[in-house]
Amino acid sequence: MSNAIATWSGDYYQVFAIILFGIGFISLLLHKNLIKKIIGLNIMDSSVYLFLTSFGYIDGRVAPIVADPTAPVQMETYINPLPTGLVLTGIVVGVSVTAFSLALTQRLYKKYHTLNLDEILILAKREEV
Amino acid sequence: MTKNIKERWRQFAAWVNGADSDTPVVTPEEKRAARPHPLRFLHGMLSEKNEMRVYHIFSVVMCLVFTGTLLLTVLYLPTFGGAGNPTENEVMERYVEKGIEEVGATNLISNIILVYRGFDTFGESCVLFLAATCVMILLRKDEKNTTAYDLAERAEDAEIESEENTTVLRSVVRMLMPVILLFGVYVLLNGHLSPGGGFSGGAILGAGLILFENAFGEKVRRFMSEHVYHFIKVAALYFYGFTMIYVFFTGANGLHSIIGTGIPGMIFSAGVIMPINVAVGLEVACTMYAFYAFFSKGEL
Amino acid sequence: MRPFYENLPFLCIFLAMLAGITTSILHSGKWALRISLTALTVIGAASAWLLYATASQNTYFVYAMGKFPSPWGNELRAGPLEAGLALVFCIVMACSLLGGLKDIFEDILPGKQDLYFVMMDMLLASLLSMLYTNDIFTGYVFIEINTIAACAIVMAKDNNQTLVATMRYLVMSLLGSGLFLISLALLYAITGHLLMPQLGESIHALFVSGLYTEPLTVLVGLMVLGLSIKSALFPFHSWLPDAHGSSTTASSAILSGLVLKGYIVLLIKIFYRVFSISEVRSLKITNVLFVLGALAMIMGSVKALQEGHSKRMVAYSSVAQIGYIYLGVGLGIEAGVVAAVFQIIAHAFTKPLLFVSVGALSSTAGHEKKWYYLRGAGRRCKLAGIGFTLGGLSMVGIPLLAGFVTKLYLAQGATLAAWQTAAALAALAVSSVLNAMYYIPAIVQIWSSGSTCQEMGIEPRVRRADPALVVSVLVLGVGVILLGVCYRPVVGVISAGLALL
Numbered sequence: 009m010s011n012a013i014a015t016w017s018g019d020y021y022q023v024f025a026i027i028l029f030g031i032g033f034i035s036l037l038l039h040k041n042l043i044k045k046i047i048g049l050n051i052m053d054s055s056v057y058l059f060l061t062s063f064g065y066i067d068g069r070v071a072p073i074v075a076d077p078t079a080p081v082q083m084e085t086y087i088n089p090l091p092t093g094l095v096l097t098g099i100v101v102g103v104s105v106t107a108f109s110l111a112l113t114q115r116l117y118k119k120y121h122t123l124n125l126d127e128i129l130i131l132a133k134r135e136e137v
Numbered sequence: 138m139t140k141n142i143k144e145r146w147r148q149f150a151a152w153v154n155g156a157d158s159d160t161p162v163v164t165p166e167e168k169r170a171a172r173p174h175p176l177r178f179l180h181g182m183l184s185e186k187n188e189m190r191v192y193h194i195f196s197v198v199m200c201l202v203f204t205g206t207l208l209l210t211v212l213y214l215p216t217f218g219g220a221g222n223p224t225e226n227e228v229m230e231r232y233v234e235k236g237i238e239e240v241g242a243t244n245l246i247s248n249i250i251l252v253y254r255g256f257d258t259f260g261e262s263c264v265l266f267l268a269a270t271c272v273m274i275l276l277r278k279d280e281k282n283t284t285a286y287d288l289a290e291r292a293e294d295a296e297i298e299s300e301e302n303t304t305v306l307r308s309v310v311r312m313l314m315p316v317i318l319l320f321g322v323y324v325l326l327n328g329h330l331s332p333g334g335g336f337s338g339g340a341i342l343g344a345g346l347i348l349f350e351n352a353f354g355e356k357v358r359r360f361m362s363e364h365v366y367h368f369i370k371v372a373a374l375y376f377y378g379f380t381m382i383y384v385f386f387t388g389a390n391g392l393h394s395i396i397g398t399g400i401p402g403m404i405f406s407a408g409v410i411m412p413i414n415v416a417v418g419l420e421v422a423c424t425m426y427a428f429y430a431f432f433s434k435g436e437l
Numbered sequence: 438m439r440p441f442y443e444n445l446p447f448l449c450i451f452l453a454m455l456a457g458i459t460t461s462i463l464h465s466g467k468w469a470l471r472i473s474l475t476a477l478t479v480i481g482a483a484s485a486w487l488l489y490a491t492a493s494q495n496t497y498f499v500y501a502m503g504k505f506p507s508p509w510g511n512e513l514r515a516g517p518l519e520a521g522l523a524l525v526f527c528i529v530m531a532c533s534l535l536g537g538l539k540d541i542f543e544d545i546l547p548g549k550q551d552l553y554f555v556m557m558d559m560l561l562a563s564l565l566s567m568l569y570t571n572d573i574f575t576g577y578v579f580i581e582i583n584t585i586a587a588c589a590i591v592m593a594k595d596n597n598q599t600l601v602a603t604m605r606y607l608v609m610s611l612l613g614s615g616l617f618l619i620s621l622a623l624l625y626a627i628t629g630h631l632l633m634p635q636l637g638e639s640i641h642a643l644f645v646s647g648l649y650t651e652p653l654t655v656l657v658g659l660m661v662l663g664l665s666i667k668s669a670l671f672p673f674h675s676w677l678p679d680a681h682g683s684s685t686t687a688s689s690a691i692l693s694g695l696v697l698k699g700y701i702v703l704l705i706k707i708f709y710r711v712f713s714i715s716e717v718r719s720l721k722i723t724n725v726l727f728v729l730g731a732l733a734m735i736m737g738s739v740k741a742l743q744e745g746h747s748k749r750m751v752a753y754s755s756v757a758q759i760g761y762i763y764l765g766v767g768l769g770i771e772a773g774v775v776a777a778v779f780q781i782i783a784h785a786f787t788k789p790l791l792f793v794s795v796g797a798l799s800s801t802a803g804h805e806k807k808w809y810y811l812r813g814a815g816r817r818c819k820l821a822g823i824g825f826t827l828g829g830l831s832m833v834g835i836p837l838l839a840g841f842v843t844k845l846y847l848a849q850g851a852t853l854a855a856w857q858t859a860a861a862l863a864a865l866a867v868s869s870v871l872n873a874m875y876y877i878p879a880i881v882q883i884w885s886s887g888s889t890c891q892e893m894g895i896e897p898r899v900r901r902a903d904p905a906l907v908v909s910v911l912v913l914g915v916g917v918i919l920l921g922v923c924y925r926p927v928v929g930v931i932s933a934g935l936a937l938l
Binding site: 206207209210212213214215222223224225226227228229231232239252253254255256257259260261263264266267268270271273274275277279280281282367368370371374375378381382384385386388389390391392394 | 438439443444447448451454455457458459461462500501502503504505508509510511546548549552553555556559562566572574575578579581582585586588589592593595619623625626627628629630639649651652655
């Protein structure tokens with residue numbers, strides 16, 4: 009157990025990312041309010057991006073932007089640029105789906121005058137019959 | 138006193154939860170019948186309160202299982218920040234050591250996202266394009282989503298705007314606008330030399346545009362009509378798409394490409410990266426502004 | 438300079454994307470449809486060429502997107518399997534669009550019809566990319582495109598039910614892609630690669646050395662969980678009936694026929710190229726898929742049996758049919774996967790045929806979708822009636838139709854499986870009986886004389902089949918029969934393609 013705690017404190021970045029994931033997931037499940045659900049989803053997304061970036065970090069190295077392009081570039085100077093690039097892609101995807109879901113929420117609110125998903129589902133079912 | 142605060146808090150919570158006074162009545166029985174699937178079989182066996190409790194416990198357990206599994210997985214993963222992890226391999230080596238020579242940008246990340254893994258990033262700008270289109274389908278004014286209430290609200294907004302009592306906002310925006318635009322353009326054009334690039338620069342420009350619209354609504358709307366929006370978006374995506382086709386086609390077939398790397402560190406270097414950054418930046422700025430416009434008014 | 442046909446996958450994907458971008462400024466549904474159909478025809482022809490080129494030489498090729506080969510740059514990979522599936526996807530998508538054409542132009546507001554076709558083109562591009570990709574992160578990006586486009590074609594009808602259904606679909610899908618991204622991050626952390634060939638080598642080395650077994654198990658679990666939420670495997674299917682049952686005809690057909698399959702094909706590709714089928718088996722994940730698949734086959738049919746709404750019934754039947762695919766994958770042997778891929782193709786033809794027919798049938802009864810009001814609908818629109826009968830019988834598993842061949846190959850595969858034989862055969866038998874229990878009454882209902890929709894105050898009317906509907910039902914119906922009669926070449930291409938993966 010003490011071993012595990014030592015590893016977790018070393019990997020604090022990833023541990024916090026996962027706790028954040030748990031927070032997002034639980035708010036997605038427990039909240040009835042659509043906006044809060046979307047916020048939960050967004051927190052979940054962000055936590056995954058944090059988790060992914062953490063694999064690019066290497067202690068004591070700098071961001072992969074070369075200051076002096078004339079000198080030969082050493083791999084040992086810079087962190088791994090690939091996860092950063094992947095996360096950039098991920099963030100844009102996150103923004104897009106958030107915009108989409110918020111637009112849907114706006115429409116649903118205009119129709120039903122409530123943001124509670126349970127109530128929306130019931131009202132929709134009532135219309136169907 | 139405490140009761141008053143509690144009551145106020147409840148009202149505030151109800152307001153945050155979107156509960157209006159004209160909320161349609163949904164009976165608890167109906168709510169119960171619509172409970173999520175896994176608990177349907179409990180219906181009738183438990184009281185309302187206990188059923189809710191079971192659902193909460195179920196959710197919490199599921200969340201804990203997920204989080205716990207992932208936390209345990211972290212124990213077995215390579216150490217955070219350690220040198221010599223599996224990710225520090227020949228892939229990273231080439232990106233870092235050969236990046237400037239092969240592609241030409243000193244910002245190694247823009248080498249990766251725009252050239253080495255350019256297809257992903259083109260897909261990503263298509264995601265943004267799709268999201269803007271979806272928002273347009275959902276929120277553009279039409280007979281299905283416009284009620285008399287909306288029209289009244291918009292008329293009220295227009296009236297407030299026409300009264301021109303936004304002096305403070307306007308003077309601040311007059312001062313800030315050049316700086317924001319300059320910063321946005323700088324980030325956009327220097328994407329291959331410093332942190333930044335199309336997406337971040339575009340987001341700054343888009344934010345500036347939204348601010349400008351708030352202060353000088355009519356002027357921006359006259360300029361950013363739906364035609365202009367479509368034109369900029371499609372022109373940017375076309376430019377990006379055809380550049381990518383050229384790059385991929387010549388690269389994959391081993392043909393000679395006219396795109397060079399230039400002198401690393403100069404503003405006109407790194408081949409296609411700067412033009413693509415500009416195109417992406419314009420698309421992102423337009424899309425951000427379009428999101429804002431559709432959400433607030435339902436039209437550009 | 439490589440042979441020209443090797444450029445085709447890349448050109449097809451970009452053609453679909455550029456068609457989508459062009460369509461967004463047309464402001465005309467008719468022209469948007471023409472562009473979409475042209476793009477589909479061109480891409481279909483290119484895929485046929487590619488299929489011929491790769492299948493005749495029994496070879497595959499890898500196409501670097503740019504100067505940089507794997508493990509540095511994005512790559513596509515095409516072989517007989519990918520090209521064949523691309524051809525099927527194009528045919529089915531074109532037929533679904535044609536079959537649901539009338540409904541599209543009735544259900545969607547004129548100002549937004551062009552945007553519907555933007556979504557279609559992008560959906561096609563994402564499906565093709567998911568088929569051809571050799572890079573797992575490209576897979577993720579196009580999964581997201583697929584999610585957004587699929588949700589958009591559900592909500593295009595823009596009434597209350599579709600908006601609610603889209604919300605549920607979107608939340609579930611995003612959960613699924615989130616889980617997929619976590620598994621991808623873990624995969625990257627323990628291997629340092631994103632391209633499938635290098636991933637395969639690293640994973641194989643990890644299996645031999647026994648390193649990182651725990652993260653490997655977790656990541657395979659998360660990946661399968663994410664993709665099975667998105668492809669509506671049994672316990673995660675709750676979003677499907679609403680989304681597929683309430684949207685416009687063409688959307689339902691494409692969602693059931695193609696979108697669900699895209700994720701499964703990606704999963705099979707990952708199973709084969711990143712892991713190998715024996716490594717997946719040793720992680721016990723196939724056993725889970727087998728059990729869930731068998732449950733889906735039965736529970737989906739039971740749910741469909743209780744449903745009085747025609748489109749929702751057909752949608753629940755999709756849950757059962759997805760179960761067949763996962764059952765095949767879950768057998769954990771080559772023969773099972775061959776049966777699964779055959780089921781992907783068979784279902785891609787059958788389910789759109791059913792949805793298109795139901796759409797046309799309900800239009801004879803004032804768009805009323807309850808079975809009760811569809812009495813005699815087949816007599817008023819004979820073509821759609823024949824289409825529905827053919828599709829329904831294929832689902833039940835009548836010989837000489839596509840569904841029968843699936844069941845045959847699944848049963849054959851089951852006899853070779855390690856422990857699943859009895860369970861698989863039992864599930865197949867029970868599910869066939871259940872299928873018959875809801876498809877046969879439905880067929881009887883539509884061919885009975887008289888009509889019941891006057892009770893709703895709707896006058897039954899005869900629908901003359903328009904040319905688009907004729908083409909659609911004809912092509913899909915002939916597809917179902919051809920797959921049932923001359924299935925050997927198809928199975929040959931599938932097994933050759935899988936052997937090359």
